Amino acid sequence: MKALILAGGYATRLWPLTKEKAKPLLLVNGKPMITHVMDKIPSEIEVFVATNETFKKDFNAWKKSLKRPVKMVFEKTSHNANKLGAIGAIASFIKENKINEDLIIIGGDNYFKFEIQDFLANYKGDTLIAAYNVGSLEIAKRFGVxxxxxxxxxxxxxxxQEPKSTLVNTFCCVFPKEIYPMLFDFVKIHTDNQGSFIEYLVNKTDVRAYITEEDWFDIGSFDGYMEAHRNASKERNHDNSSKFFGVDFWGEKNTIRGNVFIDEGTAIKNSTIDNCIILGHCMIEDSTLKNCIIDEGSYISNCKLSETMIEKGTHISNTVLRKDKKKHLDRDLSIDAGIAVKLKGFDLMLKGRKVEFATRLLEEARPYFAKPKAESKITEIYRMYRDIHLEQDEVKLRNNNLRYDITVVAPGLIGDEYIKTIGHYHPVIKGSEVTYPEIYEVIEGHANYVLQNCKENHCNEVIVIDAKAGDKVIIPPNYGHVTINVGHKYLVMANITADNFSSDYKDYEQYRGAAVYRTKAGWVPNPKYSVTSYKKVRPNLSWYKYDENLPLYKSLIKSTSNYDFLVNPDKYDFSKVFEVVSEIKFS
Known part of the structure; x- marks a missing residue:
């Protein structure tokens, strides 16, 4: 006897979890569900796994983690439209591998507790199927009955539509070699459904049932996956949060309830986790999660989530989400910004009204990234809210030719590069040799500013500045600049500049962004540039007249004349606006 595990479906009902991962490789109790199946097959039986080319790399990696040999069979398909189907895949496998023995066939997306050895003890030469009593005629409608x-x-x-029983097929069966000719005839007409072939066999020959009372779960949907998780034995779960392997818990308000699996590399801070699966390298802070599945590398802050799946690498904050119902929580930035603004998702509100914005979409920004064709689920990378002010302040700003803006940059990665603004230069002031300067303030989040003094792609100096909430950064004349969101949440930053010019983006587009890229691994030089020096600096604002205790907007309105350097920079010395910290180290 040989064993065949079918693992070739695309599991669209479990998207986005299965968008980049085969369903049988999803974890149940810390192990891929197909590993649970493998562990139950007697060691003397040779095992084959049939899947598709799309997940070849993942299954080959999984194969290396096993303690027993397995042979992989890859079907050359990439989506449901051209896949063979379950019964077609079985027939094709038998023919191509010249199988002349009885065959045990198991669906790789099954999670069950009965022992395969007990099942096989009931095999007497007739087709044998494992059956389970789901206890409900309504539930039985979803299966072979x-x-x-x-x-x-x-x-x-x-x-x-009207089942006569609550006994259902679990997609664990033994086909004796004698029925192979019937199988080959059947697939000439039907190739998809294993259950249809069982129905055909029942009318042609003897079929036996092994009825198990042990738990069995069909993981074909979110609800099925969560039910299997809740009922799995707690091999790697503990009531005491400090016992989770490879997980960091911060703060004093963490609560773990129900059956919770948290994979290595994840950090939990002041959060309640109730009946959830959280995969590796996530960050959960100040949130409540109930009956959720959180995929790898996700960041969740100040959220209430229930009965939902979060896609790999998602960054979500200030949100209430239950299944398909989503509500953004207001993030009041009034104190930090010095003006009555709130952030609601990506929307900026001024005194309760949405502020108009210009948007930057990923598709138009691709030429500025190191890997323009890198895949990303992010479509909108930042928004620019220009000329924000209170009505009573308008005359003062216009008379001084100044403008106050807010930019909101999404968190995340394009390939392995952090999301950023595309970069631009300011024009040379008429009758001068200098360009307009600018001043930034980080209201919320974590930014890296990249400044470069270049003539086309030949740069005298490239400067990197690390800035967090409350920090202010001056962009001196003759420097182009890019802002990178290196944090896990939306980067909210304000800027003040002269109101009478437009920015120039052409050099950044021509040379694929700035002279350096910020990736997960660190700084990477852009090979399209020639650079004399790379420096890390910190701002030195001692020459700049401002009240360090005031946000930028309040400082601007209180002492507008202090910002004359933005309109008339040739009157000012910018040589000491930075203090050199070190050279940039490249990864």
Whole structure:
């Protein structure tokens, strides 16, 4: 006897979890569900796994983690439209591998607790299927339903509208080699459904049932996955949060309830986790999660989530989400910004009204990234809210030719590069040799500013500045600049500049962004540039007249004349606006 595990489906009902990962590789109790199946197959039985080319790399990596040999069979398909289907894949496998033995066939997305050894003990040479009593005629409609006399299957119907029984097919069966000719005839007409072939066999030959009382779960949907998780034995779960392997808990307000699996590399801070699966390298802070599945590398802050799946690498904050119902929580930035603004998702509100914005979409920004074709689920990378002010302040700003803006930059990665603004230079002031300067303030988040003094792609100096909430950064004349969001949440930053010019983006587009890229691994030089020096600096604002205790907007309105350097920079000395910290080290 040989064993075949079918793992070739695309599991669209479990997207986004299965968008980049095969369903049988999803974790149940800390192990891929297909590993649970493998562990139950007797060691003397040779095992084959049939899947598709799309997940070849992942399955080959999984194969290396096993303690027993397995042979992989890859179907050359990339989506449901051109896949063989379950019964077609079985017939193709038998023919191509010249199988002349009985075959045990198991769906790789099953999670069950009965022992395969006990199942096989009931095999006497007739087709044998494992059946489970789901206890509900309504639930039975979703499966192949069988009626039995003793252990003989006397009737079988695939997904009947009016089931006659609550016994269902678990997609664990043994096909004796004698029925292979019938299988080959059947697939000439039908290739998809294993249950349809069982129905055909019941009318042609004897089919037996092994009825298990042990738990069985069909993981075909979010609800099925969560039910399997809640009922899994707690091999790697503990009531005491400090016992989770490879997980960091911060703060004093963490609560773990129900059956929770948290994979290595994840950090939890002041959060309640109730019946959840959280995969590796996530950050959860100040949030409540109930009945959720959180995929790898996600960041969740100040959220209430229930009964939902969060896609790999998602950054979400200030949100209430239950299944398909989403509500953004207001993030009041009034104190930090010095003006009555709130952030609601990506929307900026001024005194309760949405502020108009210009947007930067990923598709138009691709030429500025190191890997323009890198895949990303992010479509909108930042928004620019220009000329924000209170009505009573308008005359003062216009008379001084100044403008106050707010930019909101999404968190995340494009490939392995952090999301950023595309970069620009300011024009040379008429009758002068200098360009307009600018001043930035980080209201919320974590930014890296990249400044470069270049003539086309030949740079005298490239400067990097690390800035967090409350920090202010001056962009001196003759420097182009890019802002990078290196944090896990939205980067909210304000800037003040003269109101009478437009920015120039062409050099940044021509040379694929700034002279350096910020990736997960660190700084990477852009090979399209020639650079004399790379420096890390910190701002030195001692020459700049401002009240360090005031946000930028309040300082601007209180002492507008202090910002004359933005309009008339040739009157000022900018040589000491930075203090050199070190050279940039490249990864």
């Amino acid at each position: 069988l009626s039995v006399q003793g252990n003989k299957v006397v009737e079988f119907a695939e997904k009947p």
